[in-house]
Amino acid sequence: ATPTAIMVGVGKGAENNILIKDAESLELAHRVNAIILDKTGTITEGKPAVTKLVWSAAARNKALSEQILLAMESRSEHPLADAVVNHLKKEHVGKVPLTSFDSITGQGVRAVSDGVTYFIGNKKLMSEGGVAIGDELVTLAEKWQQEAQTVIYFADKTQVLAIIAIADRVKATSKQAIEKLQKMGIAVYMLTGDNKQTAAAVAEQIGLQHYKAEVMPSDKADFVKQLQAEGKIVAMVGDGINDSHALAQADVSIAMGKGSDIAMDVAKMTLITSDLNMIPKALNLSARTVKTIR
Ligand code: ADP
Ligand code: MG
Numbered sequence: 202a203t204p205t206a207i208m209v210g211v212g213k214g215a216e217n218n219i220l221i222k223d224a225e226s227l228e229l230a231h232r233v234n235a236i237i238l239d240k241t242g243t244i245t246e247g248k249p250a251v252t253k254l255v256w257s258a259a260a261r262n263k264a265l266s267e268q269i270l271l272a273m274e275s276r277s278e279h280p281l282a283d284a285v286v287n288h289l290k291k292e293h294v295g296k297v298p299l300t301s302f303d304s305i306t307g308q309g310v311r312a313v314s315d316g317v318t319y320f321i322g323n324k325k326l327m328s329e330g331g332v333a334i335g336d337e338l339v340t341l342a343e344k345w346q347q348e349a350q351t352v353i354y355f356a357d358k359t360q361v362l363a364i365i366a367i368a369d370r371v372k373a374t375s376k377q378a379i380e381k382l383q384k385m386g387i388a389v390y391m392l393t394g395d396n397k398q399t400a401a402a403v404a405e406q407i408g409l410q411h412y413k414a415e416v417m418p419s420d421k422a423d424f425v426k427q428l429q430a431e432g433k434i435v436a437m438v439g440d441g442i443n444d445s446h447a448l449a450q451a452d453v454s455i456a457m458g459k460g461s462d463i464a465m466d467v468a469k470m471t472l473i474t475s476d477l478n479m480i481p482k483a484l485n486l487s488a489r490t491v492k493t494i495r
Contacts, residue, residue, distance in 0.1 A: 202228055202491050210490030218458075218473035219483045226453050226469040230436070230487035233453055235428045236382055236480065237421075239439035240393035240403055243457055244379075244477070245369045247440065249280055251288035252350060252366045257338060259360035265297070266362050270355050272296040273312045273321055277304065281353060282321075284367045309353070320356045332356045338364050349402035376407045378477035385481060388433070392416045392424060394443065421447035438480060440464050455480065 202210070207224045214221045221227050241247050260266045271289040274282040275296060302312040308329070309322015320326055324342070327334055334342070334354065338361055342352045350368040354361050382389050391412035393400050400414035413424065421437075425447050428435045437444065437451035440460025448454040448467045456468035457475050465471050472479040 202493065206490055206493040209493070210486060213490075214470075214483070214486055217479075217482060217486070219479060219486065220471040220473065222469045222471075227487050227490055229434065230453050230470075230484050231491055232434045233387060233436040233484060235388045235390065235433040236436045236438065237390045237392055237425060237428075237447065237451070238379075238477070239421075239441065239444050240391055240395060240400065241369060242440040242460060243438055244375045244391060244403060244407060245371050247459075248369060249284045249351070249367050250370050251284050252368050252370060253345065254288065254363055254365045255338075255341060256363045257335065257361050259357075260362040266355070267292070267294045268297040269299075269312075269314050269319055270294075270321065270363065272299050272314065273302065273310055273319060276302045276312070277310050277321075279304075279310075281351065281367055282310075285321075285353075285365060318358050319362075320354075320358075322353060324352070324354065327354050327356060327361065330356070330358070332359060332361060334361050347398075347402075349396075349399035371403060371406050372475065372477065374476045374478050378480060379407050379409060381478065381481045385484065387484075390424075390428075392421050392447075394418070418443040418446055422450045425450040436480075438477075439468075455483065 210227050211221045238244055256263055267289060271294045274285040297314055299312045299314050304310045308326035309320060311320050320330055342364060345352050345366040350366040353365050355363040379389050391404060391409050393414055394416055395414060397414040400412055404412040425435050425437055434452045436453040436455060437447045438455040439448055440457040442461050442463045445463050445467045454468040455470045455472060456464040458471055458473040459475050470483060
């Protein structure tokens with residue numbers, strides 16, 4: 202493309218939250234026929250969030266129970282606790298005072314409020330405390346675990362009051378964006394360092410057949426090379442330090458704007474918003490830029 206066309210393309214990109222660092226990647230992007238997406242932070246939000254909170258019949262005063270749950274998790278430093286706090290704050294739940302609070306290593310937390318002892322934590326915490334989990338809740342917990350979600354329990358000394366599912370959610374726009382790319386004839390792959398079950402659950406949610414789990418950072422770059430050896434023009438999209446090798450190896454490298462500085466340093470393009478629909482937009486911009494000189 203002519204220097205003028207490139208300048209216009211880069212400017213159009215900036216207007217649309219696509220920052221392009223070098224002309225070459227703008228000229229090449231429309232020829233991309235394989236795209237590798239990192240999972241955490243690229244396809245997903247990148248941080249754990251509550252997806253479900255189900256109260257059991259044992260929780261007679263739900264409003265009070267919510268306040269105790271919030272008070273306890275506010276005292277905890279665990280990332281799962283953060284997810285619960287964020288969720289309850291969105292619902293404008295208030296806190297009640299706790300008379301004691303302590304954590305139980307590897308299992309969860311315990312507190313006393315108004316003379317009653319409460320627990321929050323995993324299944325082991327429940328079984329060791331002699332808290333019965335009703336059949337209905339067991340079934341629910343198993344279902345959520347199969348969906349690769351983390352399950353935690355909120356209980357008093359005898360019964361489960363609530364069960365909570367926590368997951369790193371898929372961004373609302375990811376599925377649609379991936380479909381768009383596939384319709385453009387591009388092979389889309391997901392790579393993740395995460396375990397197989399989580400990867401499979403996410404892949405299913407977004408309708409992706411090609412994915413690899415338990416991938417080391419250097420393996421991500423090797424996978425780029427492998428596709429290049431098959432003659433593919435490869436775009437890598439990632440947000441983390443662990444994506445930087447693969448970004449450097451790819452023909453077109455795209456960082457997500459909310460990601461690590463290293464990813465943005467290495468990548469030739471940065472998407473300021475975290476919406477994957479920006480990827481087909483960037484490829485189309487490239488196509489239009491190149492066409493203006495033909
Ligand atoms: P890890 O850092 O590997 O999660 P921890 O000892 O901090 O190990 O916690 C082990 C488990 O105990 C967690 O995976 C979770 O199931 C449960 N847990 C710990 N703290 C909390 C909390 N504040 N709220 C809910 N569950 C918790
Ligand atoms: Mg810990």
